Amino acid sequence: MDAYRALLGKDLRVELRTLRSLPAMALFAVTIFVVFRFGLDRTGLEGELAAGVLVVTLLFASILAINRLFVAERDEGGFELVRLAPVDRTVLFAAKASALLAYLVVLELVAVPVFALFFLDSAAALPPLVPVLLLADIGLALIGTLISTIATMSTARDLLAPLILLPLMVPLVIAAAGAAEPVLRAGGPEYERFGTWLAVLGLYDGVFALVGYAVFDYLLED
Amino acid sequence: MGRDYGDRAALGEVELELAPGQTLAVLGPNGSGKTTLLRLLAGLLRPSRGSAVVLGCALPGETWRLRGRVGYLAHAPLLYRDLSARENLLLAARLHGIGADSASGRVERLLESVAISDRGDDRVGELSAGMAQRVAACRAVLHDPELLLLDEPDAHLDAEARSLVGALLGRENGRTRVIVSHDRDRVLADADLALEL
Numbered sequence: 258m259d260a261y262r263a264l265l266g267k268d269l270r271v272e273l274r275t276l277r278s279l280p281a282m283a284l285f286a287v288t289i290f291v292v293f294r295f296g297l298d299r300t301g302l303e304g305e306l307a308a309g310v311l312v313v314t315l316l317f318a319s320i321l322a323i324n325r326l327f328v329a330e331r332d333e334g335g336f337e338l339v340r341l342a343p344v345d346r347t348v349l350f351a352a353k354a355s356a357l358l359a360y361l362v363v364l365e366l367v368a369v370p371v372f373a374l375f376f377l378d379s380a381a382a383l384p385p386l387v388p389v390l391l392l393a394d395i396g397l398a399l400i401g402t403l404i405s406t407i408a409t410m411s412t413a414r415d416l417l418a419p420l421i422l423l424p425l426m427v428p429l430v431i432a433a434a435g436a437a438e439p440v441l442r443a444g445g446p447e448y449e450r451f452g453t454w455l456a457v458l459g460l461y462d463g464v465f466a467l468v469g470y471a472v473f474d475y476l477l478e479d
Numbered sequence: 480m481g482r483d484y485g486d487r488a489a490l491g492e493v494e495l496e497l498a499p500g501q502t503l504a505v506l507g508p509n510g511s512g513k514t515t516l517l518r519l520l521a522g523l524l525r526p527s528r529g530s531a532v533v534l535g536c537a538l539p540g541e542t543w544r545l546r547g548r549v550g551y552l553a554h555a556p557l558l559y560r561d562l563s564a565r566e567n568l569l570l571a572a573r574l575h576g577i578g579a580d581s582a583s584g585r586v587e588r589l590l591e592s593v594a595i596s597d598r599g600d601d602r603v604g605e606l607s608a609g610m611a612q613r614v615a616a617c618r619a620v621l622h623d624p625e626l627l628l629l630d631e632p633d634a635h636l637d638a639e640a641r642s643l644v645g646a647l648l649g650r651e652n653g654r655t656r657v658i659v660s661h662d663r664d665r666v667l668a669d670a671d672l673a674l675e676l
Contacts, residue, residue, distance in 0.1 A: 263573035271561045334557020340523060342574035343547030478525065 260344040264352035269359060271329070278322040279363055286318040286368035294375050302376040308437035311372055312393065312430055315365065316423075322360045323401040324418050326353055327409035340477060350402055350473040358398040365390055377441070385440040385451070392458035393433040399465040400425050406476045432457040480529030480538075482515050490515040492529060495674055499625075500653040504666040507676030513659040514554060516676070517628045520657060521551045534625055547575055550624035552648070554631050556615035560604035564595065564614040567603060568621060575622035589617035593643045608635035616644045627656040633665070645669075 272278060293310050294300070302310060330336045330349075339349045369390070373380055401422065408418040436454035440446040482490045490512030497503050505513050518524040520533055522542035530537060536544040558567045565586060572582035590596040593613040595606075603611055612635045619627060632648055633641050650656070660666035667673060 259576070260574050263570055267559065267562065267566075267570055270566075271559065275561055329559055329561070333559050334553065334555075335559065337523060337551065337553070337557060338571060338574060341521065341546060341549060341551055342571070343576060344574055 260342070261348045261352050261355075264339075264349060265355050268352065268356035272356070272360070278325055278360055281321050282318045282360065282364045283367040285321060286314050286364060287371050289314045289317065290368070290372055290375050299376075301378060303441055303443040305434070305438050307376060307441040308434040310376070311369070311441075312433045312437060314372075315361070315368065315390070315393075316397065316426055316430060318364055318368070319357075319361055319397050319401060320419050320422065322357060323405045323422065324408070324415055326357060326402060326405040331409050336477060346474045346477050347470055349477075350406075350469050353405070354398045354402040354469070357401055358394055361394040361397060362391075365394070378443075379445070382440045382446050385446050385448070386437060388455060389433055389436040389440070389458070392455060392462060393429060395462045396429045396458060396465060397426070399462060399469050400429075403465070403469050403473070403476070406473065410476075429458065429461055432461065480519060480526035480531050482512070482519060482524060483527040488512075490519070490676070493674070493676070495672075497655060497657070497672065499655050500650070501671040502650065502656040502658060502669060504670035504673045505657060505659045505676065506661075506663055506666070506673060511676035513676055514630055517551070517630050517657060517659060520626075521545070521549050521628050523551070547622060548625050550619035550622070550627045552615055552619040552627070552629045552632055554634060556603070556608075556611040558603045558611060558614055558618070561602055563600045563602055564590065564606065564610075564617075565599040567614060568618055571618050571621055577622065585621065586617075589621060589647070590614075592647055593617060593640070609637060609640055612636055613640055613644060616647055620647060625655065627654050629656060629658045631660060632658065633660065633662060 290310075293314075327335075339346055369383065369386065373383060404418055404422045404425070407421065408414045411417050432454050436451055436458065439449045439451055481488060481492045493516060495503065505516060507513050515524065519526055519538070520531065522533075522538060522545045525539045530539070532538070533545060534548055536542070538545075558564075559570070562570065568586040568589065569582055572586065577585065587596060590599045593616060595610055595613050598606060598610060603614065606614070616632065619629070627648060629648060632644060636644055648656070658666050658670065
């Protein structure tokens with residue numbers, strides 16, 4: 258547990274010092290909202306369209322962090338450090354996924370209020386969005402960490418990460434948008450099949466937590 | 480054992496035996512496989528053929544048993560550039576299970592031993608290559624390893640630093656060492672055995 262805390266603390270400290278990922282993610286998300294607002298020529302969004310714009314924008318913004326997640330480990334010896342230490346290598350997976358989850362939560366603290374300001378009539382939809390986004394973030398962090406590990410080992414890192422990541426994210430996007438759609442309806446939040454979609458998100462998270470635990474050790478092999 | 484990268488043999492078959500406490504000098508031209516040999520012995524690479532027993536652990540099958548027992552100083556310092564020297568060492572100490580109280584004292588002693596305690600809070604990215612190499616040397620011995628694998632330990636060091644780092648990475652505690660170097664005279668004077676690749 259101490260190794261996990263040490264690695265997570267290192268990542269958060271470095272991000273606070275350098276701000277390499279978070280400002281870019283937030284700026285990207287806000288820019289996309291501006292593009293949608295003027296591109297669609299709509300001052301309000303609801304239902305499916307609102308859910309789709311929100312979830313897909315957050316997904317694309319997350320790729321900026323996913324691409325950078327293991328750069329220091331590859332270039333500055335972090336992989337060797339963990340591989341030589343007497344720790345279970347999956348602590349690196351857990352620490353990286355937790356760091357990515359923290360970035361996504363911070364991103365949403367900025368991006369979701371901007372989304373609401375641009376497209377929603379009231380803030381009533383925001384509280385029920387919290388569990389949806391949290392479960393989606395966990396899935397995104399788990400699969401993003403796995404794919405980032407694979408991509409980091411490749412020279413085509415910037416291409417490979419989105420190329421593998423996006424198809425794997427389709428079930429998560431469908432479930433997150435499915436859960437968000439009724440709460441973003443024009444008349445105010447509704448909860449039709451809300452629990453079902455949350456369960457799908459939870460299942461997706463559980464599956465990729467297990468996959469990550471099972472394969473991460475092998476991904477670190479040469 | 481040997482190691483290939485694709486069709487190219489990075490390291491042809493090497494046979495060697497090293498007794499505990501001995502120092503092996505590994506010599507050879509660029510590209511002869513010196514670094515590959517060190518990485519194989521550290522368990523960082525899997526051999527393409529053959530096997531080895533390192534500290535009683537059969538490689539590649541028992542690589543996990545080697546963890547925490549080997550100190551590896553790579554040709555590049557391999558330190559987090561956005562962490563300070565002190566933070567890099569404390570992170571390594573935590574990963575090696577050294578308690579916080581013991582770790583900070585040990586880190587301070589190591590930084591003092593290579594005369595950079597006054598720069599310990601500077602980010603590694605702001606240090607010169609020689610200073611970063613001193614920090615990397617501290618990290619290699621931080622957990623008191625039984626086997627030291629040193630890849631050009633004198634790289635980037637001036638005469639004074641070479642002496643300090645040389646003392647730090649010396650034979651104390653009966654350490655077994657494998658040293659890769661291009662400085663033939665210097666490394667042979669410090670070695671019991673030599674391997675020419």
